[in-house]
Amino acid sequence: xxxxxxxxxxxxxxxxxxxxxxxxxxxxxxxxxxxxxxxxxxxxxxxxxxxxxxxxxxxxxxxxxxxxxxxxxxxxxxxxxxxxxxxxxxxxxxxxxxxxxxxxxxxxxxxxxxxxxxxxxxxxxxxxxxxxxxxxxxxxxxxxxxxxxxxxxxxxxxxxxxxxxxxxxxxxxxxxxxxxxxxxxxxxxxxxxxxxxxxxxxxxxxxxxxxxxx
Numbered sequence: 001x002x003x004x005x006x007x008x009x010x011x012x013x014x015x016x017x018x019x020x021x022x023x024x025x026x027x028x029x030x031x032x033x034x035x036x037x038x039x040x041x042x043x044x045x046x047x048x049x050x051x052x053x054x055x056x057x058x059x060x061x062x063x064x065x066x067x068x069x070x071x072x073x074x075x076x077x078x079x080x081x082x083x084x085x086x087x088x089x090x091x092x093x094x095x096x097x098x099x100x101x102x103x104x105x106x107x108x109x110x111x112x113x114x115x116x117x118x119x120x121x122x123x124x125x126x127x128x129x130x131x132x133x134x135x136x137x138x139x140x141x142x143x144x145x146x147x148x149x150x151x152x153x154x155x156x157x158x159x160x161x162x163x164x165x166x167x168x169x170x171x172x173x174x175x176x177x178x179x180x181x182x183x184x185x186x187x188x189x190x191x192x193x194x195x196x197x198x199x200x201x202x203x204x205x206x207x208x209x210x211x212x213x214x
Contacts, residue, residue, distance in 0.1 A: 001061065004065060005054065007039060012167045014167070018036055019172070019174025030198050046068040063100075070103050082101075110186070115145055116178055122172050
């Protein structure tokens with residue numbers, strides 16, 4: 001039996017999650033075995049049928065993590081209620097106390113926009129230049145640290161630099177950007193869930209010293 005199955009809504013999310021799960025030291029978790037599955041019907045499919053999709057995997061994984069964007073999932077509830085709706089169906093299908101729903105509000109790109117210079121480098125920009133451009137184009141308010149529409153800003157920034165949009169970019173960002181710089185509540189919930197499920201072995205605790213920086 002593997003440790004965890006992660007159900008995601010698209011390839012971008014798949015690459016991002018795989019990049020993140022490789023970084024067990026940064027996550028402060030033990031080494032884990034995992035599979036990431038992409039729902040063919042994207043966010044609405046995850047919202048409506050995650051419980052059916054995951055039912056056949058009950059005896060193959062210890063835990064299940066479900067991830068989707070709030071934007072485009074087809075439900076007008078807030079992100080907390082969306083997660084509760086899915087979780088209720090997961091609980092009834094056999095995943096009670098061993099599953100978690102992470103809703104990215106509004107979408108995956110909210111995790112992209114940290115203040116790390118790695119973000120700019122991965123999409124072909126100089127960091128100062130990118131921040132200035134975002135504000136001058138109205139994508140980001142003067143005192144904000146993330147664009148108001150993270151997906152639109154991300155796609156536009158790629159087009160300006162004539163950099164093809166690719167799922168591999170999300171993987172590179174996930175592999176390089178410091179987790180300490182991501183303050184999004186959904187990411188914190190994602191990381192906290194993994195730490196609860198897969199705590200560090202005592203013998204390895206020194207590797208995960210909270211005082212050490214990435």
